[in-house]
Amino acid sequence: MYPAPFLYHRPSGLHQALELLSRHKTDGVILAGGQSLVPRMNLRQETPKNVVDLNRIADLSTLAVVDDVLEIGAMVRHQSLCWDAEVSGLSLPSGFAQLLGRMAGAIGNLPIRLRGTIGGSLANASPKAQWALLSLLLDADIVIENAGGARCERYAEFLNRDGRTTLKPGDMITRVKIKVPSAHWRYGFAQLAPQQNRPTSAFALAAVTLQDACVRDCRIAVGACTPVPCRLQALEDWLSGRPASVDGGNDLADVAKAAVRQQAFDLEPYLEHLAAVAITRAVAQALGH
Amino acid sequence: MEDTELHTVSFKLNGHVQVLQVAPRRSLTHVLDQECGMKSARVGCGQGDCGSCTVSVDGVPIRGCLLFAVQADGADIRTAEALADPAMLAAIRKAFKKHRAIQCGYCTPGFMILAEYILRNALPLDQAVQTLSANLCRCTGYSPIVSAVTELLALRAENGCGP
Numbered sequence: 001m002y003p004a005p006f007l008y009h010r011p012s013g014l015h016q017a018l019e020l021l022s023r024h025k026t027d028g029v030i031l032a033g034g035q036s037l038v039p040r041m042n043l044r045q046e047t048p049k050n051v052v053d054l055n056r057i058a059d060l061s062t063l064a065v066v067d068d069v070l071e072i073g074a075m076v077r078h079q080s081l082c083w084d085a086e087v088s089g090l091s092l093p094s095g096f097a098q099l100l101g102r103m104a105g106a107i108g109n110l111p112i113r114l115r116g117t118i119g120g121s122l123a124n125a126s127p128k129a130q131w132a133l134l135s136l137l138l139d140a141d142i143v144i145e146n147a148g149g150a151r152c153e154r155y156a157e158f159l160n161r162d163g164r165t166t167l168k169p170g171d172m173i174t175r176v177k178i179k180v181p182s183a184h185w186r187y188g189f190a191q192l193a194p195q196q197n198r199p200t201s202a203f204a205l206a207a208v209t210l211q212d213a214c215v216r217d218c219r220i221a222v223g224a225c226t227p228v229p230c231r232l233q234a235l236e237d238w239l240s241g242r243p244a245s246v247d248g249g250n251d252l253a254d255v256a257k258a259a260v261r262q263q264a265f266d267l268e269p270y271l272e273h274l275a276a277v278a279i280t281r282a283v284a285q286a287l288g289h
Numbered sequence: 290m291e292d293t294e295l296h297t298v299s300f301k302l303n304g305h306v307q308v309l310q311v312a313p314r315r316s317l318t319h320v321l322d323q324e325c326g327m328k329s330a331r332v333g334c335g336q337g338d339c340g341s342c343t344v345s346v347d348g349v350p351i352r353g354c355l356l357f358a359v360q361a362d363g364a365d366i367r368t369a370e371a372l373a374d375p376a377m378l379a380a381i382r383k384a385f386k387k388h389r390a391i392q393c394g395y396c397t398p399g400f401m402i403l404a405e406y407i408l409r410n411a412l413p414l415d416q417a418v419q420t421l422s423a424n425l426c427r428c429t430g431y432s433p434i435v436s437a438v439t440e441l442l443a444l445r446a447e448n449g450c451g452p
Contacts (some may be wrong), residue, residue, distance in 0.1 A: 001335035001354075005292045008313035008359055031360075038316075038355040039336040051313070055360060109423030110403075111343060111350045197422050 003041035010053045014060065014145070017052055018172060022147035024050040025169040031055070032075060032120035035112050060119070060174060065090050070178045074119025078104045082113065093183035102189055103130045103205075109197045119173040122158075125165050128199050128224045130191075132159065135176065136229045137205050137221040143175040150174070163228050184209045185217075188285030190278045191224075200224045202271065204278035206286040213244050215287070222260060222279055225271040235259040235279070244287050253280050296359045302327070303371035311358045318342040318353030321368060329369035329398035333425075340424030343399035344368050348409075350402050350423075369398035372405045380441060381405060388437040392428030399424045404438050408445055417442060 011017040021028055027049035031037060040046040054060055060075035070092065072081075081087060081104035087097045107113055107121075107130055121131045122142060134140070135155035142158045144151050147170060158166055167173070191203040202225035208218040218239050223229030238255045239246065246252065256279040257272050267275070292312035299308045302325055309324055321330035321344065332354045333341030342353040345367040372378045381404050384390070391397050403424060407417045417438055426434060 001332065002319075003314045005312065005314055007294060008296065008357070010359075034355050034357075034360075035337055035352070038357075042335045042354070053360060109340075110406075110420050111340065111352045111423055112337060114349050115351060115355065196419065 001042045003038070004044055004047040006048055007050050008053065009050060010056055012056050014057055014174065017054060017057060018145060018147045018170075020050070020052050021172060022170045024052070028052055028169075030120075030123070030172060032123075033077065033116040034120075035108070035116040036120065036124050036126070054172075063087075063090065065092070065180060068180050070180050072118055072176045072178070074122075074173045074175060075117050076119075078107045078113040078116050078118065078121075079110070080104075081118070092180060093185070095183065095185060095187055096181055099134075099187040099189060103134055106130055106189070106191050106200070106203075118176055122176065123165065123167060123173050125159055125163060127163060127227055127229065130203070131176075133203060133205050133221055133223045133229045135178070136223075136231060137207060137219050138178050138181065141177040142173055143177065144171050145174045146170045146172065152177070159228055161228060181207070186210070186286050186288065188282040188287070190281035190285065192274055192278050202274035202278045204275070204282040206279070206282040208239075208244075208283075208286045210244050210287075215239050215242050215244060215246070218286075220279060220283065222275050225267060225275045225278075226260070226263065226265050230263050232256070232259040232263075232279070234262050239283070246287065252283060253277070256280060256283075296362075298359055298362045300361050300363060301365045303367055309358070313357055313359045315358050316342075316354050317344065317346075317351075317356045317358045317361050317366075320358035321353065321366070327368045327370055329401075331395065331398065333395070338425070339396070340399045340403075341396050343402045343424060345372070345402050345406070350406050367402075369401045372401065373409065377405060377408060380444065381408075381437075384437040384441050385434075388433045388440065390429060390433040390437040396424055396426045396428075400426065400434055404441065407438060408441055411442070411445060414439060414442065 009020050029048040031051050031053045054075055060073045062073045063076055064071050081100045118131050121129045140155045141152050185207050188206040191200050193200040204222045206220045209216045218236050220232045220235050221229055235256055253276045257276040260272055260275045295310040298311050311320055318330045318332050321327040331341050333339035335354050337352045337355045343350050344353040346364050381401055407420055
């Protein structure tokens with residue numbers, strides 16, 4: 001199984017990489033972790049004439065907190081966000097650091113996580129990508145550069161409802177910026193898959209703050225079963241102000257299902273059910289049940 | 290379009306430096322097998338699904354079918370022929386044999402690479418099982434492989450360090 005022949009470029013700096021991409025706009029691809037691109041190339045579903053390998057650009061693999069904003073370089077591997085050592089050096093709120101680790105750990109399997117990158121995942125924009133769900137829920141900003149300059153897009157604007165991104169030929173994601181949430185936020189993440197390490201069927205992410213044993217702020221997003229991840233405004237409104245002991249049973253599941261239906265993706269009933277189960281579990285976890 | 294350009298690649302394979310000319314589209318696993326004679330490097334699905342191609346690159350298990358050989362320039366590569374430490378390799382072979390963690394043997398080198406990583410990092414059992422679940426084995430039903438690794442981990446704990 002061989003990919004079609006291509007010319008290989010290994011830029012050592014960002015500037016050189018952007019130049020190469022602008023020169024090969026029509027027939028060039030970016031090789032980041034390669035865990036999605038190379039399988040497609042092996043099947044010749046993708047036959048680029050030029051491959052620009054970003055793996056030797058050290059500037060793209062940095063992980064830092066700048067002015068309360070977590071900046072993740074596009075070439076940071078999923079596994080780097082699992083390893084406590086790398087995340088704990090950033091003094092993030094413990095709940096948030098744990099969430100990053102749990103979501104990263106839910107991606108594929110170890111060899112895949114050791115190569116796959118967050119930038120690649122976001123550019124690939126698979127509906128089953130954990131980073132898409134997180135970026136949507138936490139309003140991540142995606143920094144995109146090309147030979148002409150840089151721009152920054154909120155994730156909700158970066159990803160269209162048809163599943164396509166705003167990336168144009170010659171563009172490269174260089175960083176993801178997430179405002180570090182305050183330590184009050186509590187999180188729940190639930191992922192349903194036929195078995196561990198297989199592609200997920202549905203996942204949900206919930207973040208809440210509590211005041212006087214009631215839900216004050218809440219954000220809930222669901223994905224994988226929908227063509228793009230989506231926030232569930234109706235459910236967020238319903239949950240806000242309710243006691244934290246709110247029953248994780250039928251009421252919540254019904255409201256969750258209705259909120260998913262409201263998104264008008266016209267899902268199969270079993271997918272609606274999976275979405276409701278994932279949401280119920282994520283919310284229950286966030287509320288500490 | 291034919292392969293018009295060849296790249297010079299040099300990497301350390303099982304402790305010995307190799308310098309090769311490769312076309313960029315050749316995967317690391319292909320090159321290890323066909324150019325370097327490492328018969329444990331084998332491609333299964335070519336999609337990153339099965340894990341038969343797993344080799345150790347700079348100390349971590351990597352899907353060799355999803356890494357172009359040209360990307361491995363300067364890397365430290367180990368295959369199942371010569372995992373880090375001969376004593377550990379012997380122990381892994383012995384445990385796999387004892388627990389009958391091998392049938393057709395196609396997936397075995399990939400599992401040995403994972404087993405060596407698990408032992409070197411002394412992963413707790415639950416993480417070890419999760420790590421092993423990265424690869425597919427269509428013969429054994431996995432539990433013999435898990436038993437072999439469980440025994441190796443227990444031996445490691447008894448001896449204080451590597452078995």
